Amino acid sequence: MTGVPAGAGGKTGDEIGEGAGRAEVKTPERIARNAAAADAIAARAAIARKATSRRLYLSSISLYLSLDLS
Secondary structure: OOOOOEOHHHOEHHHHOOOOOOOOOOOHHHHHHHHHHHHHHHHHHHHHHHHHHHHHHHHHHHHHHHOOOO
16 A cells, blocks of 8 residues: 555555556457447448538529529
């Protein structure tokens, strides 16, 4: 014991900080889960971009048709 007071759960400050700074071990399952999540996010972003592009295209056609060209 180094004299660091105990915190919640009766652990000393040294025991609480033992894991600090240690690299997190990533299992193959976790890597696969993260990759699947990243793919899902990318797919949703692509759908959103396509929808935005379609809305802009339709609104520009609507604006063009509403112009009085006479």
